Structure formats: structure tokens, C-alpha cells
Amino acid sequence: MKQTLKLTTKLIIALLAAVVLFATGSLAWYYSGHELDMREVEGSVDFVAAYFNGGDGTKEHPYEIDNKDQFYNLAWLQYLGAFNQPDENGDIIQTYFVITDTNNDGCIDMAGETLPPIGTRNNPFLGNLDGNGQVIKNLVIDNAISAGNITGFPDLVENNDSFQNEGVQIVGLFGVIGQLPDDSYSYDSSVNEVSNFYVENLSVKTQLDTALIGVVAGYVNGTVSNVGVVDSAINIAASGVTAVDATNLTANLSDYSLVGYCTDAYKDTVDIVTVDVKDPSVTVWSDSGNGAGNAWGGSIDMLSLYNRLNVFRTAAGTSQTSYVSSETVVVDEIAETRKVMDQIPSSTLIRQYDSNSPAGSFSFSYNAYSNGSFSNEQYIYLMGKVLGEESPTPTKTVTTITKKNEFLDGFLISDGNENYLNLNAEKTGYVSGTSDVSATVWAQDNGGHIFTIDNETGYYYYLNAEGVSSSSTDANAVSSATVWTYTGGKYSCTVNGVTQYLFYDGAQWTLISENGYVITDGNGNYLTYTGTNTIANTTDANSALVFSFRTDDGINPSGTASTVINGTRYYLRANSGTLELSETDASSWSNSGNGLNLNGYYLHFDGANWTLARQRYTISNGSNYLNINANRTGVTNGTGDATATLWEFSSYDGTGTISTVITGTRYYLNRNNNNNLTVSQTNSTNWTHIAANGTIATNNRYFIYRYNNGWSTRWSTYQLTITEVTIENLSRLEQRSVSVTPTNIEKTPAQLQVVTRTVSVEQADYPVDTWFPLSVQAESSADYNVNDESLYPALANTGYVISGSNYRNSNYQRSGDIRVSKYTLSNISSSYANRALSDIYTIDGIGRHTISDSNNTYKKYADSKAKLLNILQSDNSYVYGLHFMDAAISKDDTITVDKVTINGDTYENYELPRHSIDFNLKKAGYINFFAGNYFPGNTSFFSLHQIFRSGNTITEIKEISKVYANENSNGAEAYIYQYSDGNYSSNDPRGDLLFDQA
Incomplete structure (x- = not known):
């Protein structure tokens, strides 16, 4: 059983070997004894200038090959051993070459030239050639070095019969790359490489009875990488050619291939990839039906398959198949009712058609795909049910809410004056209510958690010091909820080691600490208020406001700060930078031990008022300071830190504004179009300060710098010194007793109904499986009809296509395990053009290589090829293929079909494996197929x-x-x-x- 591979794009072979290129023979070459004079030719002509376009053959300056004459020179110089000369230590001087393209035509056209292979048994190629992505085209390589075969002998060869008529047994564009096993050259094998070029219309000829032949190389013991072969062939003139024995390793040889022989050291490194990669991959199956009776088993071509599937796709209509992905079931044990509600349909993007007949059943998604200028490329993804724990989708999530005939002893929480603690409508916090009828019923579990149960959803909601948390399980399951203690008519909890009491402040429910604090600067100034509830200063400690903080660890209280004035709770907040008391809005204060701050603004007493100030800095270079000028329109230079302007950064180590405040007015530092620094009450410049290197620059990279006695901006980096200045009179907290007492909590008994919530996952009612016969009764797609037996299995049907939905695409979504595609034919133009196949490759024990039709012994090859051409030519716009996606076959992932027909026999309740083509040969035979791919390095088709x-x-x-x-x-x-x-x-x-x- 053999595979015949037709590549749809140019082939690139990454082997390990080395290659060189040729120059021309218009020069007279001199040869002295066994050494070629490489220094001088015809007097003082430099060797490089004479034979190549430039370079000296070193790695840094390789010889440049730019035209057919220079490529000719390469071939013949290598043949004569010019590049196999030893140095004084006996090591081979390895030469570097590169193909250049000064004409910008991308190729060296060798039309009319027949050359010997580059590298022979006597003079193997041991150098390094970089083809630079160029194409060598229209060249003939011949291993008979004699007149009538080789064109244009160099003078040295023309005038010396010893160089002629010897024949070269190892032949290819490169004959021998690297040393043969019986050679003993001293050279660096890592240098020995041929890479990065294409050959087009290359013809390799052998005139000898014994030969080792390859298109790219005859023998490889080095590196060959990224070499493309297009429209090339091997021409065997002698009859009965046998493979030359390369040191008794004939088992590794191939008479006709891209590489005749590759040493063991390099076999595992062969990496075949494609160029001009397109997605998707298209695999074209074809076998001929012209066999003898059932021995051949029939065939299935992709065009007919695509047309057949389109018939069922059309019959399925345009509506997408949906299934219920989730639903809620409400069970009321008291009312003895059960309701299914909130069903959510999930669109699968799948259409389905169940023929309810031997024609099969179908689930598929259909995608039109635009690839560049082509907009009519289409994919049909064949789907199916998904089974197994690793593939539980598609599923249905069922939420069951049971209102039990069971009640807990609960209670209402109030302050005794009909102010009730309720769960808010969003179920994220608490609100106050005045009706006992609508008041929230709470309960307390053995762990001290206070909770209520939502009667509609079955969720448990927990009363926490920091809002509300929820759970879908019973109350004792949430250990992270706040633990409450009811003692002496008061509810309390511990937050960061400080006791907090549940408190109704006359407007809302909150917590109040057992600690109270006054705000002072430590110099006899205290924060208080005036009769209008605005912030003021007092030097009387007894007149200071006493605040409770939301988060109180007894050391650095933080969070919201509140105080009670005449029975009303007020919160300390900043409104557009101004401090005030508010009944509703609260600021959350930070406290790291050096005073209260709000988003980087510190609370301090400035000598007259309590205000907020950002950390301030001086900007200097040496003893020179950037100061605001007297009229506050620009800047000036100062020489002392005592009088330096104190600047504020909205983002100290980042991007933002730079400003200063003078007598309550903020002034911003800006840059104008003349690179001058200006100051105004509006900001027009965002500065980027990088603390690590002390630079300040605009976003378009103009840096602040000092020059002469002034300050300006420039394009180059300039380092400054940014010095933090301590804010004076920062706020401090002194502990006091709270001015109000915790609320006495009244617990009114009430019943709390138990409601449970369970979630289960079930298999959803998903589309039908996909299965259909390989061959059907209709002789052509014009006869396909879902309403008759034309799509029933043919008598000679050998099996079935069965798909599933285990494959996940790049978005990790379900997709079909088998894809049938219609793809633009022009994308395989490098393999199929002018209604003919340019190259056909095969894969066998020696890898991927070409086989000429005259030497092909594969069964039914000619018929299969003719059938493939017929398919391609019948629709000269598109190619059709079947592609297996990545889904494993298993006996645990199958379907059972009521009735199937295989090889004329009928079977009932027949089991078939998903994600496969299940076929049965009538008797021993062959599997023939043609395949192509657009994925780099992909030689695995099934x-x-x-x-x-x-x-x-x-x-x-x-x-x-x-x-x-x-x-x-x-x-x-x-x-x-x-x-x-x-x-x-x-x-x-x-x-x-x-x-x-x-």
C-alpha cells in the first residue's frame, strides 16, 4: 500500500548538504601541474574580478555570482578542484559563495548550457553557498563529460583529454556534497552548506549504466536547506540503469529522487516544507473506477462529494439548529407546583438534515471564506454529537430552585423605632426601611453568620462588615462571612482587631467603632466645623470633631470618616479639592502613618486653614532652581532652596501635569511653540517625569533644561534633581471616646423559608450525527435528489464517512471533525497549470521524491491520475478536498446506524467510528489517493x-x-x-x- 503525493506548491527541502554555483567559460584557464593558479589569470588579472562579480571567498566577503557566466565558472572551477586546495596545515580552504541579483530579475537563466555536476568523487563540494532566494533556471546537468554532451568546455578542459570522457557516476545539480565515506579531507562540516535557492526547469541526465541520481544532489553528507524544486526532471538515457554502490550502502539509495543518497547523520534532519502557504489544507482523493469488477471497490471524488453535501445543505434550509443550553426549574413544595422557566437557546451555527433513509444524516456548518481577491471559497464542516468526559459540550445547565416546606427561626433587625435593616434591591448592601411587612428576615447560624435566603433564587446573602456576600449553598458553607456577636442588646463584630458595632445613625445603617479620633496637626490646631457644617480650625481640643473610621486597627485608622452632629451623621469628604461635611457622600481616606491622604493629597493645616496638599518638590540643576516668576506668567532662575518654588506632580514617576499653588491659586507649568517655559492657570502641557534618571520632558520629547541664567526646553536629554519637600503640619489622629453610643438592636421573631438551589449539567439535545455512504447510486451529481434513492448507497459501496465535533478551532470552539472544501484552483498553480500536473511526488521509505510516469509501478496509478485530471479539468476554477481535523478515533466514540450497505451486503444496527472513513475492501488490494497540502512541513494526511x-x-x-x-x-x-x-x-x-x- 503506497502513498502518491501531489504537492500543491513549490517544495522546499531542508536537508543537510552544500551547494555552489557556476560562472562562464570565455576566459582561458591556466593549470600548473595539479594546482590551478587562482591568483593571476592572463598576466595580472585578479582571480575574483575575472571569474566572479566580487568578493574574496571568505565568510565575510563571499564570491558573488550574478550571471550565467559566473555560474558556469563555479561549476567548472569546482570540477577542476579549484576550491579543494589545502592550507599550510593540510586543512581544506573552504570557500563561500552568494548569488546576487544586480539586475533585479530574481534569476540566473542558464538556457543553452549543459554543465557537469558541482562536486565529484575526486573534488567534492566542501564550501558554502547562499542562493539568496534566487532562481536557477533552464539548466541541463550531464554526467558524460564529453563533446556532444557538455556545451562550451573551458580552454583548460578543451585542451586536455584527461579531463574528458571520464564520466561522473554521482550526478545532480550538485554531484557530491561533503566527503564520501572513504575520503579523508580535513574540513569544518558545519560550514559545508547549500541553501536558499530554487531550481526551475532543471534537467539531470545520466549517460552511464551505473549512477546515483538526484535532482538537487546525488550524494549528501552536508547541509542542504531551503532549496525549492519546480518543473524539473531526471533523464535516463541508458537502459537498465542500476544504483551505484556508495560504500555498500545501497539499501539507502534511490535511483530517481530529489536527493540520490543522504548519509545516516543527516537522514533524521530532513524537513520538507512548502512555500506560498495557503490555508486551508486541501486533500484530494481520487481513484479510478476502471478496475475489474468489485476487486477495485469503486471511488469517491471530492467534487462529487462536495456537490452531494450541498444537496443536503440546501434541503436543511437556512435556519440554524438550536438547543436549550440552560434552564431554571422552580419547585414549590407547599403549592406542589413545578415550573420550567428562563430557557436559553444556544445557536450552534449548525444546520442539520436527517434523511431517515440509507442516504445518511447530516449536521454541518457552512462558511464562505474570503482569501485575498477570492471570495467564493467555501467550507462545509461535518459535525456530530460530542461524547466523553473530556468533551461534555454541548450541555444543558439545569438550575433547580426548591421552596421547601421548612422554616428557620429568624428575626427582623431594627433600632426599636421602626427603622429596619434590609437587604437592598441589588443584593449588594443594606438599606433602611420602615415597614415590618417588607422587612428582610434574617437568621444566624451556629458559626455566628447573619444571613437571609432569597425566595426567588435560593441564594444565601450574608451580612458582612464590608457589604454583602452571597452563596448558592447552605449557610454554614461560607466561613469567610463576618461573625457577629449579640450581647447586651448590641450586635458587634471585630474588624482588624477593633470592635465595630451595628449602628443606625438616623439615616442609614452602618458600623461605628468603639474608638473615636480627633484630627490635629500636633501644634494645637484641631479640625472642627462652623454652624454651616463647613470645615474650620479651632485651638480648643474640646471643640474638635470626633470621628469614627470605617477601618480601624487601633493604629492607623482609614476608610470613611464620620461624625455625629445633633443626631445626624456626617462624613468628611473632599469636593473638588475643598474639605466639607456631607450626609450622603463620603471619601475613603488612606493612612500610612504620616497623615490622612486622599489619592495622594495630604490633609494638613497650612497655618490658616485645613486643606489638602499634594507632595511638593523643588526642581534644580546644581544650585540653580526652577522658580515661578514674580508676575506668575513664566519662570525664572533661583539660587537657593529656601526660596525655591514648590512644584506638585499629578503623576510623580509618570505622565501628568506640573503645578504650584500660590495663595490658593494653582499655576501650571507649560511649554510654548518657541520652546519657552510658561505659567498659567490652565494646563496645556503634559510632562513625563522619569524618576530613575531625573528627566522631565513633554510627550514629544522636549526636555526641561537650564541654560545660562534661564530655563527652557530642548530636544536632547537633560538630567535634573527633583527634591521632595516635607509638607508641614500634616494631620495626626488623637484617640477620644465616641460621642454616641451603639444602637440597641431589637430582634423581632420571624420565619425564614428554606430555599435550596442545585445546579446540574446534562447532555443537551444536540444535532444528529453525520454519516453517509462513500458511493451512491446516482451516476452524476446532476441526478442527486434527496427525495428518491439516487443518494442511497451503491451496490459496490465500500464504506461510510462518519464525523463528529471533538475538534476545537483556534478560538477553542467546537468545529467539525471533517471539513469538505471548495478552494480556488489558482492557488495550486505551481503544481497544476495549463490543465496539466507539473510534478507528482511520492512518500516511501526514503522520504518524499518524484517518480517519472514511465518508471511508476503503483497499481492503478495511470487510471487514478487520469481521474484526478478529469476532476480538475471539469471545474477549471476550483479544487475540492476532504480534510481530517484533529480528532482521535476510538472504539469508545462510535455511532450505531440502523442499516448500512457495504460491498453489496446489508447490515443492521451497524457500529461505525466517528471522525473517520470506515471502508472495507472486497479482497486484498490497494489504497490509491492523490493529496495536497498548504501547511508547512505537513506530510501527514491521515x-x-x-x-x-x-x-x-x-x-x-x-x-x-x-x-x-x-x-x-x-x-x-x-x-x-x-x-x-x-x-x-x-x-x-x-x-x-x-x-x-x-
Whole structure:
């Protein structure tokens, strides 16, 4: 069983080998003994100038090959051993070459030239050539070095018969790359490389009876990487050619391939990738139906398959299949009712059609795809049900809310004056209410958590010091909820080690600390208020306001700060930078031990008023300081820190404004279009300050700098000194007793109904599985009709296509495990043009290589190729393919079909594996297919499995990794399979390896 591969793009082969290129033969070459005079040619002509476009052959300055003459020179100089000369230590002087393109035509056209291979047994190529992405085209390589075969001998060869008529057994564009096993050259093998070029219309000829032939190279013991081969061929003039024995390693040789022989050290490094990569990958199956009776088994082509699926897609209509992805069930044990509500449909983007007949059933998504200028490329993703714990979707989430005939002993919380503590409508905090009828019923569990149960959702909501938390489970499940203690008619909790009491302040429910604090600067000034509830200063400590803080650890209280005045609670807040008391809005204060601050603004007494000030800095360079000028319109230079302007940064180590405050007015530092620094009460410049290097610059990189006796901006970096100035009279907190007492809590008994909430996940009612026969009764797609038997399985049908939905795409969403596509034909123009195939490759034990039609021995090859061409030519705009996505085959992931027809027999309740093509050969035969791909390095088109059944039920599925001939002519099986687990299908002796899935 062999694979025949047709590549849809240029091939790039990354082997390990080395290549060189040629120059021309218009010069007279001199040869002295066995050494070529590389220094002088025709007097004082420099060797480099004479034979190449430039360079000296070193890694830093490789010889430049820019035209066909210079490529000719390369080939013949290598043939004569010019680049195999030793140095004084006996090491080969390895030469570097590069193909250049001064004409900007991207190629060296060698039309009319026939050259010897570059590198021979006597003079292997040991250098390094970088093709620079250029194309070498229209060249003929011949291994018969004689007149009539080689064109344009150099003078040295023309005048010396010893260089002619010898023949070269190892032939390719490069004959021998690296040394042969019996050679003993001293050289650096890591340098020995040929890379980065294409050959087009290259013809490699052999005139000898014994030869080792490759298009790119005959023998490789070095590095060959990124070499593309297009429209090239091997021409064998001699009859009965046999492979030359490369030191008794003939088992590794191939007579006709891209590389004739590759040493063991480099075999595992072969990496074949494609260029001009397109997505998606398209695999075209084709086999000919022209076999003898059922021995051939029929065929399935992708154009017919695509047309057949489109018939069912049209029959399915345009509506998408939906399923219920979630629903809520409410059970009322008292009313004895059950309601299903809140059903959420999930659109699967899937259409489905169940023929309820042998024609099959279908679930698919259909995508039109635009690829550049092509907008009619289309994919049909074949879907199916999803099974298994690792693939539980699509599922339905069922939430069951049960209102139990069961009640807890609960209570209402109030201050005794009909002010009730209620859960707010958003269920995120608490509010006050005045009706006991609508008041929230609370309960307290054994752990001290206070909670209520929402009658509609079954959620438990917990009364916390920091708002409300919720849970879908019972009350004792939430250990993180606040623990409350009810003692002496008061509810209290501990927050950061400080006791906080549940408190109604006359307007809302909150917490009050057992501690109170006055705000002072430590110099006899205290924060108080006037009769209009505005902030003021007092020197009488007894007149200072006493605040409670929301978060109080007894050391650095923080959070909201509140005080009670005449029974009303007020909060200390900043409104547009001004301090005030508010009944509703509160600021959250930070306290790191050096005073209260609000978003970087510190509360302090400035000598007259309590105000907020940002941290201030001086900006200087040496003893020179950036100061605001007297009329407050610009800047001036100062020489002392005592009188320096104190600047504020809205973002100290970042981007923002720079300003200063003088007698209550803020002035911003700006830059005008003349690079001058200005000052105004409005900001027009955002500055970026980088603390690490002390620079201040505008966003377009103008830096503040000092020059002469002034300050300005410039384009280059300038380092400044930014010095923090301590804010005087920062606020401090002195502890006092609170001025109000905690609220006496009244607990009114009430009943709290128990409501439970459970969530389960069930298998959703998902679209039908996809399965359909490989071949149908209709002879052409024009006869397809979902309403008759035209799409029923044909008598010679060998199996079925079965898909599923295990594959996940790049967005980790479900997609079809099998994709059938319609793709623009022009994207495979490098392999199919002018209604003909340019190259056909195969994969076997030696890797990927070409085989000429005249030497191809694959069964049904000619018929299969003719069928493929017929398909491609029938629609000269598109190519059609079937692509297996990434989904594993398993005996635990199957479907059971009521009735199938296989090889003329009918089976009922027949089990088929998802994500596969399940086929049965009538008798021993071959699998023929043509395939193409657009994915780099992808040579894996499918996995092959053997299915074991007991009756119609699958008992085991084994993946086949290799297929061998059976040496036992009387054996029960014609072939022996090696499975992926290492076991074999038979103990009979194994013969030739016929198929290697790896």
C-alpha cells in the first residue's frame, strides 16, 4: 500500500548538504601541474574580478555570482578542484559563495548550457553557498563529460583529454556534497552548506549504466536547506540503469529522487516544507473506477462529494439548529407546583438534515471564506454529537430552585423605632426601611453568620462588615462571612482587631467603632466645623470633631470618616479639592502613618486653614532652581532652596501635569511653540517625569533644561534633581471616646423559608450525527435528489464517512471533525497549470521524491491520475478536498446506524467510528489517493486503523503504523500490519516494507 503525493506548491527541502554555483567559460584557464593558479589569470588579472562579480571567498566577503557566466565558472572551477586546495596545515580552504541579483530579475537563466555536476568523487563540494532566494533556471546537468554532451568546455578542459570522457557516476545539480565515506579531507562540516535557492526547469541526465541520481544532489553528507524544486526532471538515457554502490550502502539509495543518497547523520534532519502557504489544507482523493469488477471497490471524488453535501445543505434550509443550553426549574413544595422557566437557546451555527433513509444524516456548518481577491471559497464542516468526559459540550445547565416546606427561626433587625435593616434591591448592601411587612428576615447560624435566603433564587446573602456576600449553598458553607456577636442588646463584630458595632445613625445603617479620633496637626490646631457644617480650625481640643473610621486597627485608622452632629451623621469628604461635611457622600481616606491622604493629597493645616496638599518638590540643576516668576506668567532662575518654588506632580514617576499653588491659586507649568517655559492657570502641557534618571520632558520629547541664567526646553536629554519637600503640619489622629453610643438592636421573631438551589449539567439535545455512504447510486451529481434513492448507497459501496465535533478551532470552539472544501484552483498553480500536473511526488521509505510516469509501478496509478485530471479539468476554477481535523478515533466514540450497505451486503444496527472513513475492501488490494497540502512541513494526511468487530459491534480499533509483505505464501493474510503499540497482526515472516505511516 503506497502513498502518491501531489504537492500543491513549490517544495522546499531542508536537508543537510552544500551547494555552489557556476560562472562562464570565455576566459582561458591556466593549470600548473595539479594546482590551478587562482591568483593571476592572463598576466595580472585578479582571480575574483575575472571569474566572479566580487568578493574574496571568505565568510565575510563571499564570491558573488550574478550571471550565467559566473555560474558556469563555479561549476567548472569546482570540477577542476579549484576550491579543494589545502592550507599550510593540510586543512581544506573552504570557500563561500552568494548569488546576487544586480539586475533585479530574481534569476540566473542558464538556457543553452549543459554543465557537469558541482562536486565529484575526486573534488567534492566542501564550501558554502547562499542562493539568496534566487532562481536557477533552464539548466541541463550531464554526467558524460564529453563533446556532444557538455556545451562550451573551458580552454583548460578543451585542451586536455584527461579531463574528458571520464564520466561522473554521482550526478545532480550538485554531484557530491561533503566527503564520501572513504575520503579523508580535513574540513569544518558545519560550514559545508547549500541553501536558499530554487531550481526551475532543471534537467539531470545520466549517460552511464551505473549512477546515483538526484535532482538537487546525488550524494549528501552536508547541509542542504531551503532549496525549492519546480518543473524539473531526471533523464535516463541508458537502459537498465542500476544504483551505484556508495560504500555498500545501497539499501539507502534511490535511483530517481530529489536527493540520490543522504548519509545516516543527516537522514533524521530532513524537513520538507512548502512555500506560498495557503490555508486551508486541501486533500484530494481520487481513484479510478476502471478496475475489474468489485476487486477495485469503486471511488469517491471530492467534487462529487462536495456537490452531494450541498444537496443536503440546501434541503436543511437556512435556519440554524438550536438547543436549550440552560434552564431554571422552580419547585414549590407547599403549592406542589413545578415550573420550567428562563430557557436559553444556544445557536450552534449548525444546520442539520436527517434523511431517515440509507442516504445518511447530516449536521454541518457552512462558511464562505474570503482569501485575498477570492471570495467564493467555501467550507462545509461535518459535525456530530460530542461524547466523553473530556468533551461534555454541548450541555444543558439545569438550575433547580426548591421552596421547601421548612422554616428557620429568624428575626427582623431594627433600632426599636421602626427603622429596619434590609437587604437592598441589588443584593449588594443594606438599606433602611420602615415597614415590618417588607422587612428582610434574617437568621444566624451556629458559626455566628447573619444571613437571609432569597425566595426567588435560593441564594444565601450574608451580612458582612464590608457589604454583602452571597452563596448558592447552605449557610454554614461560607466561613469567610463576618461573625457577629449579640450581647447586651448590641450586635458587634471585630474588624482588624477593633470592635465595630451595628449602628443606625438616623439615616442609614452602618458600623461605628468603639474608638473615636480627633484630627490635629500636633501644634494645637484641631479640625472642627462652623454652624454651616463647613470645615474650620479651632485651638480648643474640646471643640474638635470626633470621628469614627470605617477601618480601624487601633493604629492607623482609614476608610470613611464620620461624625455625629445633633443626631445626624456626617462624613468628611473632599469636593473638588475643598474639605466639607456631607450626609450622603463620603471619601475613603488612606493612612500610612504620616497623615490622612486622599489619592495622594495630604490633609494638613497650612497655618490658616485645613486643606489638602499634594507632595511638593523643588526642581534644580546644581544650585540653580526652577522658580515661578514674580508676575506668575513664566519662570525664572533661583539660587537657593529656601526660596525655591514648590512644584506638585499629578503623576510623580509618570505622565501628568506640573503645578504650584500660590495663595490658593494653582499655576501650571507649560511649554510654548518657541520652546519657552510658561505659567498659567490652565494646563496645556503634559510632562513625563522619569524618576530613575531625573528627566522631565513633554510627550514629544522636549526636555526641561537650564541654560545660562534661564530655563527652557530642548530636544536632547537633560538630567535634573527633583527634591521632595516635607509638607508641614500634616494631620495626626488623637484617640477620644465616641460621642454616641451603639444602637440597641431589637430582634423581632420571624420565619425564614428554606430555599435550596442545585445546579446540574446534562447532555443537551444536540444535532444528529453525520454519516453517509462513500458511493451512491446516482451516476452524476446532476441526478442527486434527496427525495428518491439516487443518494442511497451503491451496490459496490465500500464504506461510510462518519464525523463528529471533538475538534476545537483556534478560538477553542467546537468545529467539525471533517471539513469538505471548495478552494480556488489558482492557488495550486505551481503544481497544476495549463490543465496539466507539473510534478507528482511520492512518500516511501526514503522520504518524499518524484517518480517519472514511465518508471511508476503503483497499481492503478495511470487510471487514478487520469481521474484526478478529469476532476480538475471539469471545474477549471476550483479544487475540492476532504480534510481530517484533529480528532482521535476510538472504539469508545462510535455511532450505531440502523442499516448500512457495504460491498453489496446489508447490515443492521451497524457500529461505525466517528471522525473517520470506515471502508472495507472486497479482497486484498490497494489504497490509491492523490493529496495536497498548504501547511508547512505537513506530510501527514491521515492515520490508518484496523477495526475488529464481533458481528456488527466494534470490539477494538488498532492504529496501523507499517504494512509489510507476508513472506509466507500460504499465510492467511497477504499483508502483515505493525500496530502503533509495537505488536504485529501475524507471526508469519515479514517481507518488504510496503507502507510506513510515519
